[in-house]
Amino acid sequence: MEVRVLSHSLIVHIGEKVLDGGDITWDEARALTQIEKVDIPLLLAMANKVREKFAGNEVETCEIINARSGACPEDCKFCAQSAHHDAEVAVYPLVSEEEIVAAARRAEEEGAHRFCIVTSGRGMEGDGDFPAILRAIKRIKRETSLEMCCSLGFLEEEHVVALKETGITRYHHNLETGKSFFPRICTTHSCEERLATIKRVKIAGLQVCSGGIIGMGENWEQRLEMAFALRELDVDSVPINILNPIKGTPLENETRLHPLEILQTFAIFRLILPAKIIRYAGGREVNLGDFVPRGLLSGINGMLIGNYLTTRGRGAAEDLRMIRDLGLEPVGPARRN
Secondary structure, three states, rough: OOOOOOHHHHHHHHHHHHOOOOOOOOHHHHHHHOOHHHHHHHHHHHHHHHHHHHHHEEHHHHHHEEEEEEOOOOOOOOOOEEOOOOOOOOOOOOOOOHEEEEEEHHHHHHHOOOOEEEOOOEEEOOOOOOOHHHHHHHHHHHHHHOOEEEEOOEEOHHHHHHHHHOOOOOOEEEEEEEEOOHHHOOOOOHHHHHHHHHHHHHHOOOEEEEEEEEEOOOOHHHHHHHHHHHHHHOOOEEEEEEOOOOOOOOOOOOOOOOOOHHHHHHHHHHHHHOOEEEOOOOHHHHHHHHHHHHHOOOOOEEEEEOOOOOOOOOHHHHHHHHHHOOOEEEEEEHOOO
């Protein structure tokens, strides 16, 4: 039955249900997308309480390296690295092993808990760079205390096994958006192909980092579609990017989301995924401005710190200071279990 009550009492009712260990339903989540703006701060506070109960006060931090950039054959409309678009972006082959290891050492010194090697391109099948990536991971595992992640596109079973043997503990592969909206964002591969890689990673016993981008023109139902798919997949970490419209991409003129809608999205994702890592990712500074700290009191408990793939962030030191100023604790390499 569709939930019809749209008021502060609805927010409290659903929040208490989740705090008591219940699962939010589709209709309840949809109702939370229709609340009045004046009630959004109450929703954010409830999500923050859920985060504290189920995920604690630690914020998991991660830094990345864009180890191979541009010339991607896929046509994802949001991506500056696609060869189908005319965005001004650096294009270069896989950087050297020394550069990757040096970036990992810097990330450790700056206080990151995780380090992720990211490459442009479809995936690792037939990719001659894969052995070099494995060698770099092995060195980082030997020479730092960082937890390791990768984001290398589509993987076959042999790639997953090889990555696990090198010591990575988590693999990043976004759904990007809801299944019904996906064909409007990408035509060179399907949502089902992305799901196949995620399932291979889970079968191998690795953690999964998978989320997407909001603000690409999707409606609330399509945004919820992604959140509920992530719950069904039981992923471990959910990065939420906010579209930063880049000149030369098909979405360069997309209307930006209102900051309150962005925070509302974070909160609803927290209620759907109460115990997961929900991670601040790209686009937060340009879309939220002065509201950036508020995100960490709206259900967020993970952050990509430092810079992003093709745009700059505020810097790791400022990100970590913000976390502590809010009474939270960044998880750094010295705090590994």
